[in-house]
């Protein structure tokens with residue numbers, strides 16, 4: 001077995017499937033932004049970390065990370081500089097000595113981000129990869145703050161923590177070939193680490209610890225969400241051509257004053273008319289139009305002005321599942337997390353993660 005196949009199998013065995021079904025579940029996240037950088041600097045933020053390097057089919061310890069370590073892309077692997085040492089290998093790991101330890105990664109383009117867990121730097125399928133192997137309960141607060149920021153009511157954070165934890169089960173496996181479960185971009189869920197997580201978010205995630213949404217057969221719900229539904233959510237069937245009893249249309253007026261409630265976009269008049277005459281899609285016209293013109297949402301009115309067509313739209317995102325801005329407003333007015341979830345998802349139940357089997361990813365990644 002080639003060394004990298006062995007290594008990838010190790011990461012996946014640790015993080016996917018079996019581990020996700022345990023209370024101390026781990027998830028492996030591809031750190032896409034850092035992967036683009038030629039050099040990544042590493043500094044301990046809390047506790048202590050050790051370098052491991054893969055040599056002769058085994059990982060060998062290289063000692064503690066002290067001061068600022070540096071790891072660069074090299075031919076067919078990574079070049080690591082730490083404590084005066086300089087090593088080249090296809091695979092390095094920064095491993096925490098304790099579950100609470102935190103590492104700070106820094107690059108010129110991304111700035112710095114803090115993470116809990118082990119960081120894997122590896123060369124695989126002719127590409128450099130950086131993957132964070134982190135507890136699910138450290139991933140969730142990072143996703144929640146990246147997705148909705150600070151300043152919301154506690155119920156909103158509780159609802160989003162449950163949604164993000166559940167959605168992670170659904171997206172897990174999308175990046176299996178690269179060696180991780182999920183990426184840290186909007187394709188899976190945005191995850192920019194823990195630097196901006198505050199006590200309110202931490203407490204809300206903790207209050208919902210390990211809880212996920214399941215359907216009547218105990219399977220994880222496809223906990224889709226979007227910024228603003230524009231007045232009513234859409235069914236899974238309308239957007240993805242896959243009927244889902246948990247994702248049906250729901251009227252929602254709570255998002256009307258949200259930051260993404262309305263938008264305007266112009267397209268060329270000629271371009272618009274050709275599209276209208278020739279569009280031959282299995283999708284509904286509004287949804288196909290959204291994709292074709294890259295509109296923020298599929299809820300709009302078009303005003304034909306001859307040379308240009310002005311499109312006045314409502315909402316932002318695909319419109320399926322939880323409307324974040326509607327949920328924020330409901331939470332602000334005192335609605336509980338469970339009532340919010342029951343508004344946007346139909347026929348749901350709460351279960352601890354360890355009692356739930358994971359699903360293969362199959363829905364659209366479109367947000």
Ligand SMILES: [Zn+2]
Nearest residue numbers: 182183187188
């Ligand atoms: Zn992804």
Ligand SMILES: [Zn+2]
Nearest residue numbers: 229255323326
């Ligand atoms: Zn809404």
